[in-house]
Amino acid sequence: MPDQIEELFARLRTETIGQVRPPGAAAARRTVRRRRAAATAAVATAVGVVAGAVLLSGGRAPEQTAPVAGPSTEDPVARAEQSLANVADAPGEIHSGVVTSPTYVSLTAIEAGNYLLYLGCVGPGSIGIEIRSGRQSRPSENVSCGENPDAARLPVAVTGRTSLLLVLNGTDNPAYALKLVRSS
Amino acid sequence: MPQDIPTFDEIYAAHYADLVVQLYAYFGDRHEAQDVVQEAFCRALARWGTVSRYDDPVSWVRRVAWNLAISKWRRTKTALLFLRKQRRDEPQLAGPSAERVALIAALAQLPATQRRAMVLRYLADLTVPEIAEREGVAEGTVKSWLHRSRAVLAAQLQPSEAEEGRRA
Numbered sequence: 001m002p003d004q005i006e007e008l009f010a011r012l013r014t015e016t017i018g019q020v021r022p023p024g025a026a027a028a029r030r031t032v033r034r035r036r037a038a039a040t041a042a043v044a045t046a047v048g049v050v051a052g053a054v055l056l057s058g059g060r061a062p063e064q065t066a067p068v069a070g071p072s073t074e075d076p077v078a079r080a081e082q083s084l085a086n087v088a089d090a091p092g093e094i095h096s097g098v099v100t101s102p103t104y105v106s107l108t109a110i111e112a113g114n115y116l117l118y119l120g121c122v123g124p125g126s127i128g129i130e131i132r133s134g135r136q137s138r139p140s141e142n143v144s145c146g147e148n149p150d151a152a153r154l155p156v157a158v159t160g161r162t163s164l165l166l167v168l169n170g171t172d173n174p175a176y177a178l179k180l181v182r183s184s
Numbered sequence: 185m186p187q188d189i190p191t192f193d194e195i196y197a198a199h200y201a202d203l204v205v206q207l208y209a210y211f212g213d214r215h216e217a218q219d220v221v222q223e224a225f226c227r228a229l230a231r232w233g234t235v236s237r238y239d240d241p242v243s244w245v246r247r248v249a250w251n252l253a254i255s256k257w258r259r260t261k262t263a264l265l266f267l268r269k270q271r272r273d274e275p276q277l278a279g280p281s282a283e284r285v286a287l288i289a290a291l292a293q294l295p296a297t298q299r300r301a302m303v304l305r306y307l308a309d310l311t312v313p314e315i316a317e318r319e320g321v322a323e324g325t326v327k328s329w330l331h332r333s334r335a336v337l338a339a340q341l342q343p344s345e346a347e348e349g350r351r352a
Contacts, residue, residue, distance in 0.1 A: 004338075004341075005306070005334055005337055005341075006306060008283065008337075008341070011283065012283075012284055012288075012307075013205050013307060015284055016201075016204070016214065017202070017204075019214070020201045020204050020205075020218065021218075022196070022201065022218075023218075023222050024196075025196040025197070025225075025229075027222070028225050031226045032226055075234050077231070077234050078234055078238075088251075096231075
């Protein structure tokens with residue numbers, strides 16, 4: 001039977017591949033292009049929004065999460081993403097890249113509630129992060145970077161559905177990865 | 185070296201269909217498998233500069249597709265709607281064979297870890313050590329999963345074959 005099982009899987013593969021119609025690499029490109037355009041538009045919208053009701057708790061030093069073991073990599077963006085491994089399964093999207101000051105990240109359609117903004121950054125310097133919603137703005141907070149950093153956690157309280165605009169200013173072009181995770 | 189880094193198109197062309205088969209065998213829905221694999225490739229493309237330098241970019245895409253499927257596409261609603269619209273022009277295809285249905289159904293009876301091991305072994309062509317590393321378990325554990333899974337599949341699939349034999 002083991003040999004038969006191999007044959008069964010081989011036939012499954014052949015039969016299924018024959019029915020798969022790939023949307024194509026060009027379709028993937030269109031999707032990525034459309035998303036980037038949407039993200040850019042969302043940044044513009046977030047900057048212009050007046051009535052985003054949001055309370056941004058400030059003044060507390062960012063907490064550091066426990067270090068996470070994982071495969072080491074030379075790529076600083078990937079290392080920054082690894083610092084978010086603790087919240088990898090939580091709903092929400094990871095935003096990552098290199099800070100070429102200032103770098104804007106838009107988080108749209110955020111519902112009311114309490115959140116933690118996880119931010120990991122890789123490099124010799126630090127990242128200053130300012131959180132804006134409409135005309136409200138929380139003073140910039142500084143997050144130290146490292147080679148294999150722990151993600152900082154910044155509490156964010158949102159009182160009504162809104163968009164957030166994160167403004168990142170870094171020293172020495174650090175890599176970053178961030179994710180907004182609902183805490184309650 | 186730039187020539188050593190595979191292009192996105194090369195990786196897509198070489199692995200899209202295979203990854204769909206793997207996800208289909210694991211989750212049992214071919215259309216959903218196609219959607220999550222396409223979404224995983226979109227995510228890879230968005231950061232291709234990074235992903236293409238990984239030792240095994242396909243492994244990254246597979247893992248992302250798997251995670252997307254497990255989380256029931258919570259984060260990919262927009263892309264899925266887009267892809268479903270794309271499928272309107274898809275030609276009508278013949279249904280799956282009885283053998284394929286039986287295999288998918290038998291796989292669905294396996295515990296998730298064993299089913300994953302079977303898919304990775306027989307459809308992704310990973311070795312036992314590679315599966316063990318991916319799953320974070322000992323090689324012996326993987327061998328045990330595969331052994332038990334083969335036994336269960338054999339038991340589930342043999343009666344129908346016998347019935348077919350009797351009918352013939």
